[in-house]
Amino acid sequence: MLSERRLQVLRAIVQDYVGTEEPVGSKALTERHNLGVSPATVRNDMAALEDEGFIAQPHTSAGRIPTDKGYRLFVDKLAGVKPMTAPERRAIQNFLDGAVDLDDVVARTVRLLAQLTRQVAVVQYPSLTRSTVRHVELLSLAPARVMLVLITDTGRVEQRMVDCPAPFGEASLADLRARLNSRVAGRRFTDVPRLVEDLPEGFDVEDRGTVATVLSTLLETLVEENEERLMIGGTANLTRFGHDFPLTIRPVLEALEEQVVLLKLLGEAGDSGMTVRIGHENAYEGLNSTSVVSVGYGSGGEAVAKLGVVGPTRMDYPGTMGAVRAVARYVGQILAES
Amino acid sequence: MLSERRLQVLRAIVQDYVGTEEPVGSKALTERHNLGVSPATVRNDMAALEDEGFIAQPHTSAGRIPTDKGYRLFVDKLAGVKPMTAPERRAIQNFLDGAVDLDDVVARTVRLLAQLTRQVAVVQYPSLTRSTVRHVELLSLAPARVMLVLITDTGRVEQRMVDCPAPFGEASLADLRARLNSRVAGRRFTDVPRLVEDLPEGFDVEDRGTVATVLSTLLETLVEENEERLMIGGTANLTRFGHDFPLTIRPVLEALEEQVVLLKLLGEAGDSGMTVRIGHENAYEGLNSTSVVSVGYGSGGEAVAKLGVVGPTRMDYPGTMGAVRAVARYVGQILAES
């Protein structure tokens, strides 16, 4: 077990390194933090911390920088979450309150997060699978062509074109619309398949094919995982990443373009509470020199989607975590109101 | 006027510089292109081209690189558009054919363009203002709450929540829906305001307020320019930009995040045919070291939106223009089919 002072030394190293981006030496440490001991003592502590794998030196006779393991300890034990100041809270609320629809909420959230943290922000659209159905609408566009519109409690709208095997009258359509809504409105998406299972049986033989087609399209829409959408922003902040650009930045940009990767990343994060993945803790290799801070948000008590930021492992964890948590909270409120 | 050979020299300089990214000297030119003259002659031509402002040297005694003006001449007079090869055409078609809805078409187009050109791709969603209305749907979500869904001929769907000043019955809603659609279905967006002007007059006094509210929301949706959406991709290609990263790349990333800037950029481009904006020809300062190649695309003869790529001024213009044109053509076909 590490002594109290050694933990303080680690904390000081992380803080200084995050601030200066340069390896920090024993002398600078004692000058900037009054640890009450001499550089020589700090050197001994540093050697111990290095043995344990919390810090490393880029070259012999250079200062130390934290390792992923060091950041992990810092986040877990040495630092809290820095709460937003009152003006910041007001700014967040004002900014989000102006949103006119779901797209706008998400867009504003991305901008806000990117600005607050000065990092890359990622916001997932409220997930279909955890939402409930508000309404299902069927529109006849042509005799054998129906548009299916699905509206969720979070305001998200999905639409699909359905080519029917046989012409489908307005009356039948109205009938289907009514029956469908009476069964699924207000229900969770996961329950829908069970609820509509026997629906075709109530219809005339000639319409059953069409009903089945419509239903299967509906179910597809519900499960289709690749319909999970997300929005990213603040990529310009990547330029503040480090000195060796092309190599570091490229895989990150690539990862950000692969929505699948990002969704997986957010998906792997814990369901409740804030998750911080540091450097190599990220399964995706291109993000090995980044940290991801994410948290669920939702309109009620339950999380319907996640949001977070991607930044260099050398980031201000307390501040970032504070911003992410605060934004998630306010977005939840906005969604609950609408 | 420049002699034929001097134009050839300029063409050769552009081609070599695009290929190597390094200033090109007189000797290298004569070796790689058989111009039939000696380096000394080429040097004289280069001096003339430099006097005219088509090329420049980064330092005394370095090779020459083309200026924006040089690229302009190259694009206008010296190079054509390189057509896609047959396999490339097939690949484009195959890739786009798999799309399931409008979002998917746009997403695939972005990926495709980014891959083909190895640059940043920008695709604008089919514009509302130039489209026609396919259907307007009204859904009652609560006694005084209506959802307005607008479906366009290009498959785009917009929805808006409307808070009514007074409760609005199902019968009235159905009435409004029917009257509204009979007037606007199949019409161009720009005609809609005129067509619905006197609509509230046909309703009971107590419903008129609600009808007016719904209509004004509809009109808002139609004109709201900031609803012009676009999708970008291939930002990872920015890492191939140049050597002096942070400075070059940052303003570009910032511009790409400002959808307003991009929309303006595409908007300023000519309505018909392909537009190439080189370096300082771009009004937006952050893009002064980039070129933008854009073209309109549409489902019929008329363009409903634009797409293009953003890359370094040092780009393969013929190839890029070929790819952009080909993709626009196929996207138009896909839209016409659906």
Added chain:
DNA sequence: CGCTGGCACTCGGACGGACAGAGTGCCAGG
């Protein structure tokens, strides 16, 4: 036993001069 000051050592980054190579401009001659 832990902290401290001192000391020798190592290494990276900055500085500066020398050098090679590429490219130019100019000029005289064909």
Added chain:
DNA sequence: CCTGGCACTCTGTCCGTCCGAGTGCCAGCG
């Protein structure tokens, strides 16, 4: 008008030196 030749200029690179920051270790002190 083209060409070969020549002197010049500039950049990038290599190499040796030097300086400073930082370390590890050790002996001494409380």
